[in-house]
Amino acid sequence: MNPHLDKLHPYPFEKLRELFAGVTPNADLAPISLGIGEPKHPTPPFIEKALMHAVGGLSNYPSTVGGEPLRAAIAGWLERRYGVPALDPATMVLPVNGSREALFAIAHSVVDASRPDALVLCPNPFYQIYEGAAYLAGATPYFVNSDPARNFACDYATVPHDVWERVQLLYVCSPGNPTGAVLGLDDWRELFALADRHDFVIAADECYSEIYSASMPPLGALEAAHQLGRSGGSRPYANLIVFSSLSKRSNVPGMRSGFVAGDPQVLKKFLLYRTYSGGAMSPTVQAASIAAWGDETHVHDNRTLYREKFTLITPLLREVMDVELPDAGFYLWADVRRTGLSDTDFARRLYAEYNVTVLPGSYLARDAHGTNPGRNHIRMALVAGVDEGLEAANRIVQFCQSLRNES
Numbered sequence: 107m108n109p110h111l112d113k114l115h116p117y118p119f120e121k122l123r124e125l126f127a128g129v130t131p132n133a134d135l136a137p138i139s140l141g142i143g144e145p146k147h148p149t150p151p152f153i154e155k156a157l158m159h160a161v162g163g164l165s166n167y168p169s170t171v172g173g174e175p176l177r178a179a180i181a182g183w184l185e186r187r188y189g190v191p192a193l194d195p196a197t198m199v200l201p202v203n204g205s206r207e208a209l210f211a212i213a214h215s216v217v218d219a220s221r222p223d224a225l226v227l228c229p230n231p232f233y234q235i236y237e238g239a240a241y242l243a244g245a246t247p248y249f250v251n252s253d254p255a256r257n258f259a260c261d262y263a264t265v266p267h268d269v270w271e272r273v274q275l276l277y278v279c280s281p282g283n284p285t286g287a288v289l290g291l292d293d294w295r296e297l298f299a300l301a302d303r304h305d306f307v308i309a310a311d312e313c314y315s316e317i318y319s320a321s322m323p324p325l326g327a328l329e330a331a332h333q334l335g336r337s338g339g340s341r342p343y344a345n346l347i348v349f350s351s352l353s354k355r356s357n358v359p360g361m362r363s364g365f366v367a368g369d370p371q372v373l374k375k376f377l378l379y380r381t382y383s384g385g386a387m388s389p390t391v392q393a394a395s396i397a398a399w400g401d402e403t404h405v406h407d408n409r410t411l412y413r414e415k416f417t418l419i420t421p422l423l424r425e426v427m428d429v430e431l432p433d434a435g436f437y438l439w440a441d442v443r444r445t446g447l448s449d450t451d452f453a454r455r456l457y458a459e460y461n462v463t464v465l466p467g468s469y470l471a472r473d474a475h476g477t478n479p480g481r482n483h484i485r486m487a488l489v490a491g492v493d494e495g496l497e498a499a500n501r502i503v504q505f506c507q508s509l510r511n512e513s
């Protein structure tokens with residue numbers, strides 16, 4: 107067996123099941139889960155219709171590189187969304203079966219496992235796929251803690267020079283999971299300079315890019331690279347590839363449709379890897395994806411629903427815990443120390459007494475540099491409908507108030 111499998115940590119939801127083992131939730135209250143970041147808004151009917159109309163495509167083997175119409179649709183969306191120059195759909199765009207699959211696979215294309223000192227840099231807290239990809243590619247993850255003083259963005263200036271020299275891959279998540287932090291242009295300038303100096307690849311996870319509260323959309327990695335003069339020349343977007351998905355944007359997590367775009371040299375190697383690993387997208391899903399990437403009305407409507415929930419729910423929770431609107435994404439990242447409970451005790455008692463599920467922040471982070479930056483926090487995914495989200499928020503407020511009465 108692959109010895110690297112023994113390095114993998116249990117997934118957060120596996121830990122949550124263990125935390126809740128033996129707990130009987132309050133049967134007088136209907137269960138509400140804010141624990142899993144799975145979109146609950148309805149799938150737009152026009153996407154379902156496009157999928158059903160393309161079932162004839164099931165009779166054909168798909169190509170790994172994807173059809174030209176889909177690659178062109180993705181390139182066109184990137185150009186419209188980020189204001190970047192035209193991307194070559196043949197060399198700078200690659201459809202994938204959801205960003206999760208691609209984020210995991212990229213490490214196997216980038217990491218040189220013959221180097222025993224190879225490092226993969228990850229934010230902390232983080233999406234656990236980054237860590238697992240690093241281990242199974244033969245590298246070691248190095249965690250950069252989020253900093254509350256920087257709105258929970260990572261402070262890459264804390265990484266020693268000798269660590270940067272060993273880095274082969276840097277995972278960046280902006281907007282971030284779980285904190286919602288968004289990198290600014292100066293952050294990207296710093297990361298691009300480091301990638302040039304130490305010759306590592308930046309994998310920018312942008313699957314939450316279309317859910318935001320501000321009037322201006324979050325800055326994207328390709329957009330930042332273009333603004334910094336890195337979109338042209340013999341190697342456009344050098345050392346940078348971005349990952350995105352329709353799951354959150356279009357409420358189609360079951361369709362497993364996303365893309366990778368950016369540096370053509372990196373994508374050429376990644377395509378070679380995926381040709382062998384068998385990660386081709388169904389022609390039926392490709393047809394529905396073309397329809398989804400070509401429409402923004404449903405994205406605007408989806409974003410409006412999230413804004414309504416955040417506007418109504420955040421002030422309620424702010425009365426009993428330390429929580430603020432995120433830059434983007436659909437999570438609330440709350441500090442629960444005011445309640446007198448740890449993040450795990452908070453989650454367990456809330457489930458038992460009020461039948462609401464939240465995820466302890468320590469399950470989304472690792473002990474690094476003397477601390478676990480997720481400790482004493484909880485992640486709440488505002489994916490349910492407005493009424494259900496409000497009901498969950500009111501139960502959480504009641505729970506926190508009951509804790510005050512205990513003391």
